[in-house]
Amino acid sequence: MTSSTPARPPGRPRSGINDVVFAATLSTVHELGYARATVERIAAATGIAKTTIYRRWPTKGTLIVDCLLDAFGPVPLEGDSRAEIMSSAIRWIAGKIGEPGVGDAFAGVFSDAVSDPGLREVLSSRLQDPYRLALQDALGEPEHRILFLIDVVVGTLLHRMGMTGEPMVDDDVDALVEMVLPFFH
Amino acid sequence: MTSSTPARPPGRPRSGINDVVFAATLSTVHELGYARATVERIAAATGIAKTTIYRRWPTKGTLIVDCLLDAFGPVPLEGDSRAEIMSSAIRWIAGKIGEPGVGDAFAGVFSDAVSDPGLREVLSSRLQDPYRLALQDALGEPEHRILFLIDVVVGTLLHRMGMTGEPMVDDDVDALVEMVLPFFH
DNA sequence: GAAGTTTCGATACCCAAGGTTTTGAAACCT
DNA sequence: AGGTTTCAAAACCTTGGGTATCGAAACTTC
Structure with a gap:
């Protein structure tokens, strides 16, 4: 049963910023519209790096879909x-x-x-x-x-x-x- | 009544290429999808220059709208x-x-x-x-x-x-x- | 404590595409 | 012939999605 609760994977753990990114995504889209809500602006609004967003979501589309899933429930x-x-x-x-x-x-x-x-x-x-x-x-x-x-x-x-x-x-x-x-x- | 039928404006008249552009627009969109149907590709498909398209339609959006108007009737x-x-x-x-x-x-x-x-x-x-x-x-x-x-x-x-x-x-x-x-x- | 692994921020970079500018030639008018 | 407009070609600018690199930070296990 050593793997029933799988050990935390090695390396630095991810910081819990998904909620912040989702909130910044919606507010940026709300203020600027979809096309002008660039990934760079969303990253700037959260204070994190653009590369960090692209490490978690491969494309802008998947980020938006995850954001909508979070918003809908x-x-x-x-x-x-x-x-x-x-x-x-x-x-x-x-x-x-x-x-x-x-x-x-x-x-x-x-x-x-x-x-x-x-x-x-x-x-x-x-x-x-x-x-x-x-x-x-x-x-x-x-x-x-x-x-x-x-x-x-x-x-x-x-x-x-x-x-x-x-x-x-x-x-x-x-x-x-x-x-x-x-x-x- | 000299202006009842307004005289043709001076300068070189436009060549009748709107129909060709509309046809090329629809076929290019059909083959490549909307995003990949770039103005440059549409121009290339008709054999005319990209600048000629932008002289007649200020943006890609207006070109598409005119194209749809023509297609719908x-x-x-x-x-x-x-x-x-x-x-x-x-x-x-x-x-x-x-x-x-x-x-x-x-x-x-x-x-x-x-x-x-x-x-x-x-x-x-x-x-x-x-x-x-x-x-x-x-x-x-x-x-x-x-x-x-x-x-x-x-x-x-x-x-x-x-x-x-x-x-x-x-x-x-x-x-x-x-x-x-x-x-x- | 040291090595290994992963994330993070920063920066620079590539590429596609919308749109502009310039230039010279062609087509039409008076 | 001179004026005006259109055309094709080419170079160019800008924005934005996405990538590559690098050093530092935060964890793990040995």
């Missing part, structure tokens, strides 16, 4: 009925995308992924798949229906964000829920 | 009922986004616009507004409802395109129509 799948579960999930992701920097970062990394199959794979497997699986389980729907649901909800929220620069207002989120729910009876 | 608002009009419009834009290069170009310029308020303005006023006004007129819906409709339809189609790299299949476009129509009675 697990889906709260609350509610007694399927309708309540879907409704709360939609409002939850709408609220998250409305948080400062989150929507910009999401839309930005999403757009980078369009021309970058590697990043698309990261986005799909690390960010989308966990939520897709949780929703499949909670709603008892087949994969392609959940993928369609995610396309509709996230696509709509990001399109509004990208077109106006502002997150979707609550009235329109209500409309989104009202439109989606009947389709998934 | 006017919305066909056919059908006797509101349902038929909406259905045909949704299938029309889905088909256009599925054409080679169009979806990539659309998603790419859209994502650039996230961090670029100037490009966002161009995208909104030159590309979205004409279709929004035509739909408002044809469907008799207020502006915010049409904006919501565009967010849902275009957002969903682009999210699928960005996440998978492939346009949405017909079955899912059918589902999109089926979901949207009842909401707009």
Whole structure:
């Protein structure tokens, strides 16, 4: 049982700066927008070296994805009925995308992924798949229906964000829920 | 009335190369993706100089928007009922986004616009507004409802395109129509 | 305490791509 | 012929993602 708690690996341990980097990433994206939130600026905002960021995240895209994973956390799948579960999930992701920097970062990394199959794979497997699986389980729907649901909800929220620069207002989120729910009876 | 038909401006007239540039833009984007479809490569594909492109379009974003305007053309608002009009419009834009290069170009310029308020303005006023006004007129819906409709339809189609790299299949476009129509009675 | 290993900060660097500038020639007008 | 605009070609600038190097710091084990 010597490896049940694997010994700390040799060498200098990493300092616990991930949270600081995530916070600086979101605030920098919020202030300057996605494209002008360069890795150099994010590093400067945290006070650490750019090389340290690239040692932990191989690309800017993976940094943003990890940052979003940290910002989102697990889906709260609350509610007694399927309708309540879907409704709360939609409002939850709408609220998250409305948080400062989150929507910009999401839309930005999403757009980078369009021309970058590697990043698309990261986005799909690390960010989308966990939520897709949780929703499949909670709603008892087949994969392609959940993928369609995610396309509709996230696509709509990001399109509004990208077109106006502002997150979707609550009235329109209500409309989104009202439109989606009947389709998934 | 000497200026009713304004005289041709002095100097060497522009050669009619816009169509060639648009075609080369779409094919280059289709082959290499949006980010790798550089202005230099597009120019090389047409055989004209990069400076000629920048003389006609101030930025890559405006070139792409003009290219999309040319590729889309006017919305066909056919059908006797509101349902038929909406259905045909949704299938029309889905088909256009599925054409080679169009979806990539659309998603790419859209994502650039996230961090670029100037490009966002161009995208909104030159590309979205004409279709929004035509739909408002044809469907008799207020502006915010049409904006919501565009967010849902275009957002969903682009999210699928960005996440998978492939346009949405017909079955899912059918589902999109089926979901949207009842909401707009 | 010394050797080995890994992280850190700093700096310099490479490369791609958007965009500008310059120059000389060509095409059109009056 | 002179004025004006467009064109192609080339050099150039800047930004930003990502890499390479180096010495110092922080741990481990022997």
